[in-house]
Amino acid sequence: MTFKTAPTKVARAVSQLLQAGILKTPPVWLRPMQRHPPGPSLVRAPSAFDTRGTLKVKRRKAVRPPAIVYPEDALRRRFYKDHPNELSRPRMLMERDGHNRRDWTRLCLDGEVPTGEHVVQYQLYLMSTGLSEQEAYVKATAEFYVVRAREDTERRIAEQEARHFGAVPIKSAIEVGLEKEETALERSREVLKLRNEM
Structure with a gap:
């Protein structure tokens, strides 16, 4: 009962x-x-169920925090859109990227390797001095190109000097692997040639 x-x-x-x-x-x-x-x-009120007997779920809009937008974000997107190769450029872990730097009156301090972040922060500084976004972008990227061209020239000169003094360029792992493969193939050809002669 x-x-x-x-x-x-x-x-x-x-x-x-x-x-x-x-x-x-x-x-x-x-x-x-x-x-x-x-x-x-x-039991919930009958109005909470639909015709099939399953519970109706009232979906509420998820409360989302407002998007955090920094002025550098748009500058960074534009720089990396115009210079996609900068994203694939190898970087040293110990390389200073300018995050702790406070003085952006120059693109690079002595000994610094410029990165995209340097250009963005320098452009932001130039905009704070009264230049428009376009003028600041042109000035920052022009200085960036000069520094990169100087780096490339120094690297090429260093390679030429090293070759002049007898340095042998270091082979990449792929080149070493291809050479080993070629010697192994040559040995196998010789072994086959000896077997055919017998």
Whole structure:
């Protein structure tokens, strides 16, 4: 036999059973239920279900924080759009990238290797001095090109001097692997030639 009654009447019904002596000891949940009575129904209102009997879920818009936008973001996007090769340029982990630098009156300090971030920060500084975004971009990239051209020239001169003094350029891992493969193929040809002669 099933005991069907509203949740609000359960505590009263059990109290009556205790008073009548049908139940000898009160259930553990009785006192908390009397102090904190349940709602009128344990089942959701019928309007919360659709025609198939599944629960309708009201979707609320997720609260999203506003996007954080810095003025450098647009400058950075433009620089790397115009100079995509800068993203693939190998960088040393110890290379200073200008994040801790405060003085941007020059593109590079002595001994610094310019990166895209240097150009962006320098352009931002130039814009703060009154130049337009386009004028600052042209000036910053022009100085960047000069520094990169000087680096390339220094590298080429250093390679030429090294060759002049007898230095042998270091072979890449691919070149070394190809040479080993070629010698192995040459040996196998010689072995096949000897077997055919026998």
